Amino acid sequence: MKAIVLSILFMACQQTMMAQTETPAGFLWQVNINGSEFTMAGSVHTGKIGLSLPQTYLNAYMQADIIVFELKDDFKTLKKMIFKYAEKDSLAEDQYLNKYLSQESRDMLSELFKGKEDKLSRYFHHEGWLLNMAISSMKSRLIGYDPELSVDKYFHDMATKDKKEIVGLDQIETQLKLFDFEVPLETQVQIIESAIHSAEQQALTEQSLFDTYFSQDHEAFREAFYEMMNFEDPQKVSMYNKVFVKRNKAWVQKLIELSETRPGIYFMVVGSGHYFGPNNLIELLKKEGYQVITYNSL
Numbered sequence: 272m273k274a275i276v277l278s279i280l281f282m283a284c285q286q287t288m289m290a291q292t293e294t295p296a297g298f299l300w301q302v303n304i305n306g307s308e309f310t311m312a313g314s315v316h317t318g319k320i321g322l323s324l325p326q327t328y329l330n331a332y333m334q335a336d337i338i339v340f341e342l343k344d345d346f347k348t349l350k351k352m353i354f355k356y357a358e359k360d361s362l363a364e365d366q367y368l369n370k371y372l373s374q375e376s377r378d379m380l381s382e383l384f385k386g387k388e389d390k391l392s393r394y395f396h397h398e399g400w401l402l403n404m405a406i407s408s409m410k411s412r413l414i415g416y417d418p419e420l421s422v423d424k425y426f427h428d429m430a431t432k433d434k435k436e437i438v439g440l441d442q443i444e445t446q447l448k449l450f451d452f453e454v455p456l457e458t459q460v461q462i463i464e465s466a467i468h469s470a471e472q473q474a475l476t477e478q479s480l481f482d483t484y485f486s487q488d489h490e491a492f493r494e495a496f497y498e499m500m501n502f503e504d505p506q507k508v509s510m511y512n513k514v515f516v517k518r519n520k521a522w523v524q525k526l527i528e529l530s531e532t533r534p535g536i537y538f539m540v541v542g543s544g545h546y547f548g549p550n551n552l553i554e555l556l557k558k559e560g561y562q563v564i565t566y567n568s569l
Contacts, residue, residue: 297325297487298543299566302556307530310335310566311552313543315484317411318420322485327566335538337529338430342446343439345431346424350390352443353401360398360451368402369395371460376467383409383470399459403466404450410470414478426540438529440522440541449514484543496547516550523555 298313310331332338342349362368369377369392383406384391394402408418430437454462476499483491501507522541529537545552553563 297327297566298484298489298492298546299327299331300546300553300563301566302561302563304526304530304556304561305534307534307537309339309526309530309537309539311539311541311546311563312426313484313546314422314426314540315481315543316408316421316423317416317418317481318422318425319416319481319485320420324422324485325487331566332426332429332538334536335435336535337436337438337533337537338426339438339440339526339529339537339539339541340423340427341439341441341541342443343437344443345427349443353447354393356444356447357397357401360401362396362398366456367395368399368460368463371456372463372467376464379467379470380406383412383467398453399456399463400450400452402463404447406463406466406470407450410474411477411481413471413474414481416478416481423540426538438533440525441518445518480543492543493547496544500548502549511548515545515548519545519550519552519555523552523559526556527559 300311302309302311312328312331344352372380380391381388387409390405394405411418427437452462479495480492480499483495500511502511522545526537526539541552556563
């Protein structure tokens with residue numbers, strides 16, 4: 272079977288294929304909402320040269336009229352929007368974060384952001400939540416993955432190239448507010464120091480999610496996701512409700528709205544975590560009375 276190669280060609284928006292033995296259908300589900308067909312794909316926000324996805328992903332994409340992502344805009348535009356949003360939290364020169372971080376932390380950041388020093392410099396000029404968010408995004412580099420090769424980016428680049436209609440489920444502000452915090456500068460520095468020194472361990476914790484995703488092992492992914500979320504921890508449950516449940520509920524209503532106002536064939540790509548855990552997208556759609564089936568069963 273042919274498979275999509277998640278490689279550096281993502282950056283060139285090319286549909287790269289390679290021969291591969293038969294693989295599972297993938298993290299794909301389908302639901303009919305008011306006559307509109309939605310194929311829902313799970314993704315991870317990172318990738319690695321040489322990793323592949325089943326052909327079924329590309330089949331579902333090619334059949335769709337409209338492509339749905341967490342955010343509508345392309346990644347280059349999103350980066351500009353992020354810094355635009357962060358303008359409200361620009362620091363005075365004597366408060367730049369790099370002046371307060373330890374030398375060890377600055378060295379670790381330099382390694383993490385190798386090749387992206389210009390962006391790192393800009394992060395130093397804003398309150399700590401922005402750099403904290405960037406560390407969270409970039410830490411997969413520490414285990415050999417690369418957020419620049421994410422599944423989301425691959426399909427967004429391809430949809431842009433193919434001139435397919437693109438719809439976003441969130442506004443960028445919705446996601447940024449999940450990271451935005453207002454605390455004294457001293458506390459910001461402490462948060463950043465902690466994020467830097469725990470980045471590798473956190474990346475190792477998340478590695479099982481990435482590995483099981485690309486091996487298309489649903490049960491292993493579910494186990495890794497539940498272990499990472501630790502639903503017995505009230506603090507993590509609160510975080511999960513904000514990051515996943517609240518948005519899942521809003522997204523289900525958005526899908527229903529799309530089915531009523533813009534009927535068609537949809538291909539949706541969002542983080543795989545939104546399909547697992549309490550009040551996930553599949554559960555919520557079923558509660559609304561819709562039948563969700565795996566792509567294998569079509």
